Amino acid sequence: MKPEAIKRVACVGGGVIGSSWAIQFAMRGLDVILSDINDEQLAKSRAQMHRSLDALEQFGAVTRSRREEIAGRVKLTTAMEEAVADARFIQESGPERLEIKQSILAQVEAYAPAQAIYASSTSGLLVSDIAARAAHPERCVGAHPYNPPHLIPLVELTSGDRTAPDILQTAYDFYQSIGKEAVLLRKECPGFLANRLQLALYREVQDLVMRGVCSVEDADKALVYGPGLRWAIFGHNMIMQLGNPGGLTGMVEMLGNSGDRWLADMASWTHQPDNWAQVAQPGVDQEMANFPDYVGHTNEACARYRDQMLIELLKLHRKL
Ligand SMILES: NC(=O)c1ccc[n+]([C@@H]2O[C@H](COP(=O)([O-])OP(=O)(O)OC[C@H]3O[C@@H](n4cnc5c(N)ncnc54)[C@H](O)[C@@H]3O)[C@@H](O)[C@H]2O)c1
Numbered sequence: 001m002k003p004e005a006i007k008r009v010a011c012v013g014g015g016v017i018g019s020s021w022a023i024q025f026a027m028r029g030l031d032v033i034l035s036d037i038n039d040e041q042l043a044k045s046r047a048q049m050h051r052s053l054d055a056l057e058q059f060g061a062v063t064r065s066r067r068e069e070i071a072g073r074v075k076l077t078t079a080m081e082e083a084v085a086d087a088r089f090i091q092e093s094g095p096e097r098l099e100i101k102q103s104i105l106a107q108v109e110a111y112a113p114a115q116a117i118y119a120s121s122t123s124g125l126l127v128s129d130i131a132a133r134a135a136h137p138e139r140c141v142g143a144h145p146y147n148p149p150h151l152i153p154l155v156e157l158t159s160g161d162r163t164a165p166d167i168l169q170t171a172y173d174f175y176q177s178i179g180k181e182a183v184l185l186r187k188e189c190p191g192f193l194a195n196r197l198q199l200a201l202y203r204e205v206q207d208l209v210m211r212g213v214c215s216v217e218d219a220d221k222a223l224v225y226g227p228g229l230r231w232a233i234f235g236h237n238m239i240m241q242l243g244n245p246g247g248l249t250g251m252v253e254m255l256g257n258s259g260d261r262w263l264a265d266m267a268s269w270t271h272q273p274d275n276w277a278q279v280a281q282p283g284v285d286q287e288m289a290n291f292p293d294y295v296g297h298t299n300e301a302c303a304r305y306r307d308q309m310l311i312e313l314l315k316l317h318r319k320l
Pocket of ligand 1: 012013014015016017018035036037041092093094095096100104121122123124144145146147
């Protein structure tokens with residue numbers, strides 16, 4: 001199946017992630033049908049989609065008429081049959097529990113066309129396990145988004161032991177065609193790519209703060225006004241490539257022994273410090289109090305600022 005054949009997507013599970021996926025697909029001109037277990041959950045999905053559209057409109061990413069067009073593309077239902085009967089692509093975002101994921105897949109397979117691709121948003125379960133009892137395990141892939149999927153382009157693709165390579169490729173092409181940036185894991189790997197990279201860095205943040213080298217606020221500042229600005233443009237390998245006249249090779253030579261000395265001094269523990277929250281919470285509260293007024297001093301204000309900046313960045317990246 002060519003990705004162009006996918007005109008309608010079923011989003012099964014309309015919580016935090018499913019509602020955002022629905023906006024993502026609708027923004028790219030696809031018809032979406034979102035399903036959840038009852039009307040109460042669907043009302044929450046609808047409210048969340050409106051909040052996402054409010055932010056997109058408020059920060060100039062969509063006009064009022066485009067917003068209405070996007071909202072009009074998403075239908076909601078509690079009937080699985082209605083949700084998946086005509087879908088070529090199913091994005092499952094149900095709760096992160098294996099038995100629930102398996103039961104959702106069984107319900108989907110009862111009604112979906114045999115050629116439909118089934119993509120699970122799972123953050124950590126193995127596709128092989130989710131599809132263990134599936135009639136068509138070859139059509140199942142893992143497609144882990146970053147929250148919120150309608151704003152963060154990354155999607156991490158994984159296969160199960162019986163996923164067909166051409167299905168994974170079609171899923172990859174499909175996500176790319178709707179403006180996502182898909183990465184492919186060639187082997188199963190807990191935490192996938194992005195969360196592992198984040199955690200590796202966070203271990204070092206925790207260690208530096210716990211050793212008294214810097215405050216929570218300064219660790220954040222060092223990231224935001226240093227590497228974070230560059231990382232929003234290029235990945236670390238490219239930054240190395242641009243950092244030395246000899247490219248990445250020159251940079252590796254330049255770092256040489258210094259890099260080894262730093263590594264020898266860096267954190268390598270495999271259990272997160274038990275008292276980290278007690279240490280870090282006052283630090284992050286102080287950080288928020290110190291922000292300029294245009295950023296804000298509450299969680300709500302800072303989240304709004306984050307979303308606004310994210311939208312501006314995505315416009316620069318030509319992703320919105
Ligand atoms: N929250 C995140 O930051 C994040 C990020 C990436 C991936 N994920 C993954 O996305 C998935 C969903 O996470 P979430 O945070 O949106 O969870 P959530 O609890 O907000 O949403 C799950 C939704 O699934 C619904 N549901 C339960 N059974 C169902 C069924 N049989 N049919 C249809 N819907 C059903 C629930 O009512 C709920 O609305 C999980 O697998 C999670 O690991 C989450």
